[in-house]
Amino acid sequence: MIGQLKIALLIFLVLAVFVHGCKDTQTSPPHLPQEGASVLRIAVGRDLYDGPDSRSFIHGNLNAWESLTYLNEKLQPKEWLAESWQMSEGGRKWVFQLRGGVVLHDGTSLTQEMVVANILRYKKHPKYDPYGLYRDLLSIQPLGKRGVAFFLEQPFPHFPAAINYFGSALFHPECFNTNGQFIKFIGSGPYRFETNKNGIIRLHAHAVYWQGSPPFKTIEFWYIPDAVTRLNALKAGQVDAIADVGGILPHQLTELSQSKHLLIKRTTVATTHFLLFNTQRLPFNDLSHRTWLSTTLDRFRMTRYILGEAGIPADSLWTPLATDWYERVFPQGPSGSTPTQFQREIPVSILLHGGTLQRWPYKDIAEMIHSHLNQAGLKAIIRIEEAGSFKESLKRGNFNLALHPFTLMTGDPDIFFTWLMTVSPLILGAESKTMESWVAKARYEMNREERRRIYASLQKWVAEKRLLLPLYHDVVFYAHKESLHGLSLDPIFRPNLMAVSMNKNLHGQ
Amino acid sequence: MVSYMIKRFLFLIPLWLGISFVVFIFLQMAPSDPAEILLRKEGIDPTPEALVAKQKELGLHESPLLQYGRWLVRVIRFDLGTSYRTGEAVTKELSDRLPATLELTLISFMLIVLFALAAGLMTSLKSHGVLDRIGLILTIAGTSIPSFWLGLLLIYLFSVKWGWFPVMGRGNLFHLVLPALTLSFGITLVQARLLRTSLQEILNQNFITVAMAKGVSRSRILLIHALPNALLPFLTTLGMTLGRLLAGAVIVETLFSWPGIGRLAVEAILQRDYPVIQGYILFTAFLFLLINLCVDIGYRLLDPRIESGSM
Structure with a gap:
């Protein structure tokens, strides 16, 4: 009897400890080892190291390299390493004036020759120019004291926007071997790349950065693939911030908002999430079936219940931030049309990329679509595949529906249509020729109004054909310790690391 | 013994x-x-012509057996190829990450051995006693709880709530505690239970009764007479445990962002880095075989009655 009582008492004690631990109260943050305010640790949900055989070796979010131009809040081009630009010869010649006083991480100054060498690398090795920005480049040469002239075969109306950010990432020419691969890294950003070890990319301040001295001595980007661990690392004080697109999942916001000492911020970014149709395969080879799903799938409800404030129901092909090109061509909400007669024995496969699940609530969205299809008497399966297999399935048409994000990185519709033509040949099918000719026409059209008209028609055409369905525009939530000031993400989710500072009195709280 | 080892x-x-x-x-x-x-x-652009040329360059046009032979020769020379993603040699990628996995696995293994031995001995002292019953309950719980869930629970309690240990990453000993506990928890309890059952069986045998009748102390009976006999099944499963630890490390390393070969494998799978995936499987298989060999040798050292022919 006494033995049984002892067991009961012990079990009670264990349970009490767990229940106390699970109580939703916040204790003071932990006293973990800190290196002091000179180190800023940012958690991200993806690997920002691209490797030597890539365009830029590391992602632009790291603030280690810069480009000739960048984008403003309206996704229009703004000056960066180029302080101005001029167009002539009907859009066939663009001259960019380089900013003075730009010093690279090895102490050398940025020269016109360096820019030429970098652009020729993109031209010579098309794998580093996936969107073909320099396909029409005839030559590039230094001009005057600080100018660099681009001579193009065709007029390029949106050239400064197209070459922003990744489009003209600049490095010391000594960084590349003859194959264009990186052998070392020398950029011009406020932080220079030091190491990539154990999933942590370490950067050090570039003391002679042209915008001034960076606020932190060291910045670390911690790649934490698991969303729960990422959030716990912030709550436990092991990292100072989570700042990246998909860094915080919508369902984590409630939990996060209950945490003291943490600030949550939001920004609308240039990413839109799509439902892609395989228009070459049953049942969505039939326009009426695509129309039915597009008009009855309640994107308002989806956004409200799954995303909360982390998404805006999409009624356009790209982000409303691109005000110059924004057209509302996809009516929202159920239209009331009745389900069409499907061949019920064919199960519809909804394809998901496994790597996106820890960054966006794609599984929840897929389940909602699954349920919607089931209600219409259509069998459906959700298939989650790793990156390579996912791309392979898209290419070979081994899907009926797929969820896919797209970011309007240049702020110009040309990049969207280029993506649409390449993401899967099974979306456009026979329509690809039509689209190609329209896109080429718009790409070289110098009359802005005419370009706008072509893109408006193209958007309407895509909407009428129901080639894809924009589900929502992304609103990124990011969070940091309250001791951190000035951290912000821009529409292409690059953190502004020059504006960040740490309140030493609050640091470590 | 040497000939046995060579064999x-x-x-x-x-x-x-x-x-x-x-x-x-x-x-x-x-x-x-x-x-x-x-x-x-x-x-x-992978046009049919470009594909044929590349396949020829890589030797993919040859018969699978010939391809396998060539590949094997390279592997024997420790050339596992180059990672598609990083451009580094796979052997370097693996050797860079191996210390972290070995550290985690070996610490977990030590925890298993220590706690399983201690718990096994303690619970066997009094069959159906308080400790024995707690052990049984914990074993059921330990085998039922998936390691990722246990890991999350430990992170929540010991890192987020109480701030005793870091949530993730590799660094000092503090970083090791939660991943090692997560990895070893379930296995420790099962091993302890196994040892306890084995000890109970031995303690009921006649030679133990004789020893007790001769007035040999209880601790001496347990440690000198019963334990070595009970260790054989314990040691056999312990060998398999190391394999389980290596496999389990994939989940635990991902959860705790532990920079070992398990996490490397997950990253390689997500990015379809075939040479790394191939290298990881071969390497862990080799490690697993080597561990089993050590266990077999240890088994023989513990019980010389076992002849090599019966293995």
């Missing part, structure tokens, strides 16, 4: 060759063509 080691070779063949065949069956992956990586 056992030689036995590993065909086994490892078999594994390498299975790995090779499985990756041959993967849905994508390495020639196409490489072409795309080099920015070349």
Whole structure:
């Protein structure tokens, strides 16, 4: 009897400890080892190291390299390493004036020759120019004291926007071997790349950065693939911030908002999430079936219940931030049309990329679509595949529906249509020729109004054909310790690391 | 003994060759063509002509057996190829990450041995006593709780709530505590239970009764007479445990962002980095075989009655 009582008492004690631990109260943050305010640790949900055989070796979010131009809040081009630009010869010649006083991480100054060498690398090795920005480049040469002239075969109306950010990432020419691969890294950003070890990319301040001295001595980007661990690392004080697109999942916001000492911020970014149709395969080879799903799938409800404030129901092909090109061509909400007669024995496969699940609530969205299809008497399966297999399935048409994000990185519709033509040949099918000719026409059209008209028609055409369905525009939530000031993400989710500072009195709280 | 060890080691070779063949065949069956992956990586449009040329360059046009032979020769020379993603040699990628996995696995293994031995001995002292019952309950709980869930629970309690240990990453000893606990918890309890049952059986045998009648102390009976006899099944499963730890490390390393070969494998799978995947499987298989060899040798050292022919 006494033995049984002892067991009961012990079990009670264990349970009490767990229940106390699970109580939703916040204790003071932990006293973990800190290196002091000179180190800023940012958690991200993806690997920002691209490797030597890539365009830029590391992602632009790291603030280690810069480009000739960048984008403003309206996704229009703004000056960066180029302080101005001029167009002539009907859009066939663009001259960019380089900013003075730009010093690279090895102490050398940025020269016109360096820019030429970098652009020729993109031209010579098309794998580093996936969107073909320099396909029409005839030559590039230094001009005057600080100018660099681009001579193009065709007029390029949106050239400064197209070459922003990744489009003209600049490095010391000594960084590349003859194959264009990186052998070392020398950029011009406020932080220079030091190491990539154990999933942590370490950067050090570039003391002679042209915008001034960076606020932190060291910045670390911690790649934490698991969303729960990422959030716990912030709550436990092991990292100072989570700042990246998909860094915080919508369902984590409630939990996060209950945490003291943490600030949550939001920004609308240039990413839109799509439902892609395989228009070459049953049942969505039939326009009426695509129309039915597009008009009855309640994107308002989806956004409200799954995303909360982390998404805006999409009624356009790209982000409303691109005000110059924004057209509302996809009516929202159920239209009331009745389900069409499907061949019920064919199960519809909804394809998901496994790597996106820890960054966006794609599984929840897929389940909602699954349920919607089931209600219409259509069998459906959700298939989650790793990156390579996912791309392979898209290419070979081994899907009926797929969820896919797209970011309007240049702020110009040309990049969207280029993506649409390449993401899967099974979306456009026979329509690809039509689209190609329209896109080429718009790409070289110098009359802005005419370009706008072509893109408006193209958007309407895509909407009428129901080639894809924009589900929502992304609103990124990011969070940091309250001791951190000035951290912000821009529409292409690059953190502004020059504006960040740490309140030493609050640091470590 | 030496001849036994050599014999056992030689036995590993065909086994490892078999594994390498299975790995090779499985990756041959993967849905994508390495020639196409490489072409795309080099920015070349994979037209049929380009594909044929690349396949020829890589030797993919040859019979699978010949390809396997060539690949095997490279593997024997420790050339596991180059990672598609980082451009580094796979052997370097693996050797860079191996210390972290070994650290985690060995600490977990030590925890298992220590706690399982202690718990096994304590619970066997009094069958159906308080400790024994707690042990039973914990074993059921330990085997039922998935390691990722236990890991999350430990992170929540010990890192987020109480701030005793870091949530993730590798660094000092504090970083090791939660991943090692997560990895070893379930296995420790099962091993303890196994040892307890084995000890109970031994303690009921006649030679123990004789020893007790002769007035040998209880602790001496337990440690000198019963334990060595009870260790044999414990040691056999312990060998398998190391394999389980290596496999389990994939989940735990991902959860705790522990920079070991398990996490490397997950990253490689997500990015379809075939040479790394291949290298990881071969390497862990080799490690697993080596561990089993050590266990077999240890088994024989503990019980010299076991003849090599019976193994």
